[in-house]
Amino acid sequence: MTSSPDDRTDQVDDPETPPVKATAKRTTAGAGAAAAKKPPVKRAPAAGKPAARATAAKKPATTKKPAATKKPATTSAARANAKSAAEKAAANAEVVIEPVTSKDAAAGATEPAAPPVKKTAAAARTAAARNTAARAGATKPASPRAKSAGSESTTSRPAAAKSATAKSTAAKTTAAKTTAAKSTAAKTAAAKAAAAKAAETKSTARTAAARTASAKTVAAKTAAAKTAASKAAAAKAAEDAETVVAPVEAPDAPVESALIDASVPSSFTVLEEPPIIPATDPAVDVDEVSTSVQNDDAAADDTSVAPPTEAPREIIDTGASATERVVAEVHEVSGTPAISIRGLVKHFGDNHAVDGIDLTVPAGSFYGIVGPNGAGKTTTLSIVAGLLRADQGTVEICGIDQAAQPLAAKRVMGVLPDRLRTFDRLTGRQLLFYYGLLRGLASSVIEKRTADLARAFDLQEALSRVVSDYSAGMTKKLMLAGAMIHSPRVLVLDEPFESVDPVSSAVILDILRAYVAHGGTVILSSHGMDLVERVCSRVAIIVGGEVLAEGTIDEVRAGQTLEARFVELSGGIGEVEGLEWLHMFSD
Numbered sequence: 001m002t003s004s005p006d007d008r009t010d011q012v013d014d015p016e017t018p019p020v021k022a023t024a025k026r027t028t029a030g031a032g033a034a035a036a037k038k039p040p041v042k043r044a045p046a047a048g049k050p051a052a053r054a055t056a057a058k059k060p061a062t063t064k065k066p067a068a069t070k071k072p073a074t075t076s077a078a079r080a081n082a083k084s085a086a087e088k089a090a091a092n093a094e095v096v097i098e099p100v101t102s103k104d105a106a107a108g109a110t111e112p113a114a115p116p117v118k119k120t121a122a123a124a125r126t127a128a129a130r131n132t133a134a135r136a137g138a139t140k141p142a143s144p145r146a147k148s149a150g151s152e153s154t155t156s157r158p159a160a161a162k163s164a165t166a167k168s169t170a171a172k173t174t175a176a177k178t179t180a181a182k183s184t185a186a187k188t189a190a191a192k193a194a195a196a197k198a199a200e201t202k203s204t205a206r207t208a209a210a211r212t213a214s215a216k217t218v219a220a221k222t223a224a225a226k227t228a229a230s231k232a233a234a235a236k237a238a239e240d241a242e243t244v245v246a247p248v249e250a251p252d253a254p255v256e257s258a259l260i261d262a263s264v265p266s267s268f269t270v271l272e273e274p275p276i277i278p279a280t281d282p283a284v285d286v287d288e289v290s291t292s293v294q295n296d297d298a299a300a301d302d303t304s305v306a307p308p309t310e311a312p313r314e315i316i317d318t319g320a321s322a323t324e325r326v327v328a329e330v331h332e333v334s335g336t337p338a339i340s341i342r343g344l345v346k347h348f349g350d351n352h353a354v355d356g357i358d359l360t361v362p363a364g365s366f367y368g369i370v371g372p373n374g375a376g377k378t379t380t381l382s383i384v385a386g387l388l389r390a391d392q393g394t395v396e397i398c399g400i401d402q403a404a405q406p407l408a409a410k411r412v413m414g415v416l417p418d419r420l421r422t423f424d425r426l427t428g429r430q431l432l433f434y435y436g437l438l439r440g441l442a443s444s445v446i447e448k449r450t451a452d453l454a455r456a457f458d459l460q461e462a463l464s465r466v467v468s469d470y471s472a473g474m475t476k477k478l479m480l481a482g483a484m485i486h487s488p489r490v491l492v493l494d495e496p497f498e499s500v501d502p503v504s505s506a507v508i509l510d511i512l513r514a515y516v517a518h519g520g521t522v523i524l525s526s527h528g529m530d531l532v533e534r535v536c537s538r539v540a541i542i543v544g545g546e547v548l549a550e551g552t553i554d555e556v557r558a559g560q561t562l563e564a565r566f567v568e569l570s571g572g573i574g575e576v577e578g579l580e581w582l583h584m585f586s587d
């Protein structure tokens with residue numbers, strides 16, 4: 001039951017440290033969040049898609065006419081007409097293109113395709129002006145030849161030039177239209193993609209909502225079934241006792257509480273498998289934490305029905321989970337013991353560490369286990385806590401079979417294990433936050449309770465330091481705080497006062513006494529006979545894996561001090577022989 005300094009060394013050297021995983025998870029979560037923001041941005045183009053299409057459809061009718069139909073009769077007239085055609089074409093190009101731009105701009109100011117369209121319109125205008133100038137230049141050198149060739153020829157060349165100009169203008173206009181159309185098509189494609197993504201997102205959201213609703217329904221059913229069971233138990237108890245028993249009220253929020261309850265893991269399950277570190281943002285990856293800790297135990301736990309689709313932080317504020325409430329109701333009505341151990345056996349090879357132990361720990365009691373070193377105290381408590389599997393026998397926590405429903409059993413317990421193995425690269429504050437997160441507490445609740453516990457255990461100054469720098473007593477107090485943070489119904493504490501200074505011990509005792517006075521149950525192991533005698537209502541003396549005495553303090557000590565009885569049952573204090581050499585100093 002004594003923690004070894006080697007454990008701390010092992011913990012420090014352990015390369016599987018939670019912070020690495022936490023970083024990876026948080027990064028993924030951040031990417032996910034960024035991805036989730038995309039669809040709304042792309043919805044704007046999607047909304048503008050029909051307008052863009054309509055504009056594109058109107059373009060050909062507007063732009064074809066000017067370049068193709070004008071046929072001037074004279075050079076100057078033709079030139080004027082050609083110029084007019086070119087300008088018209090340019091103007092039409094603008095008319096065609098600009099509405100696309102303006103509509104796109106209206107649809108979304110960030111549309112990237114808009115600038116290229118404007119450029120095309122300007123280019124079309126410039127091209128039209130150039131063509132007009134080119135025509136004027138080209139007509140001049142042709143004039144002398146036209147004179148010698150005849151007036152018809154003279155007249156026809158400018159006409160050809162005009163025609164060429166018109167064609168050129170028309171071609172450019174067409175090119176501009178093509179560019180605009182391409183741009184519009186690209187935008188339409190982008191809009192379609194955005195619309196598809198938005199639809200996909202909506203669909204995913206709908207699926208998630210459906211899942212959540214389904215989970216809630218299942219959880220509600222579970223809670224309702226449990227409530228019905230508790231009502232039946234209450235009715236039976238009333239019948240048996242022939243007294244009037246108040247009907248058990250249904251939990252205030254069975255659906256939400258049951259949902260959380262099913263997704264909240266046990267810290268011990270997680271301790272076996274290095275988990276995600278709580279980061280500065282408590283909202284991070286609650287779902288993933290829930291998922292990662294649902295190990296094979298979950299299959300055996302009939303309350304593990306809710307998928308981790310909802311953030312438990314928002315819900316658990318209400319207080320006790322549905323399981324805890326039902327347990328409390330059943331317990332209060334039927335008088336179910338907090339812990340019931342029957343025929344417990346655990347062998348390590350030939351070593352019979354626990355050899356057929358039976359114990360009953362009444363609810364609302366302060367129960368002590370004492371015994372010599374190696375008696376089997378820690379082995380027994382480890383099985384009770386679900387840290388160790390028994391070879392034989394059963395353990396029930398508040399009526400819940402530890403082997404059959406380990407998660408449900410762990411939910412109602414807070415455990416201080418014998419060895420102080422923990423994630424000691426975290427600060428005290430982070431570690432408590434982690435404990436609270438695993439138990440499904442809201443971040444605001446964790447922060448408040450952390451402050452309360454730190455104040456009670458005199459750890460305020462230490463909260464920002466890494467746990468590996470704590471003294472043994474500080475570590476024990478911090479882990480004790482971690483065991484209490486979710487206000488469990490039962491506290492299983494292995495040597496809670498070992499290494500703890502007298503002042504802190506007195507404070508812890510006060511806390512535990514008040515806890516028991518309000519209906520909580522404490523089972524602890526200790527070598528402090530005085531302490532056990534003072535604070536415990538019942539005690540068991542275990543020697544060699546067997547219970548040699550059990551009952552109230554008075555029953556067990558049988559008129560002696562508890563220490564004298566303990567020594568007596570342990571075989572007494574034998575005479576020490578063979579150490580005479582120790583009295584002859586070597587120097």
Ligand SMILES: Nc1ncnc2c1ncn2[C@@H]1O[C@H](COP(=O)(O)OP(=O)(O)OP(=O)(O)O)[C@@H](O)[C@H]1O
Nearest residue numbers: 001002348351353372373374375376377378379380
């Ligand atoms: N993992 C293990 N493997 C092998 N033997 C073990 C193991 N754990 C405990 N034992 C043995 O089981 C016996 C009971 O050990 P346990 O730790 O339960 O005793 P304890 O009563 O808690 O002792 P202490 O008061 O010294 O803490 C001891 O003989 C111990 O060596």
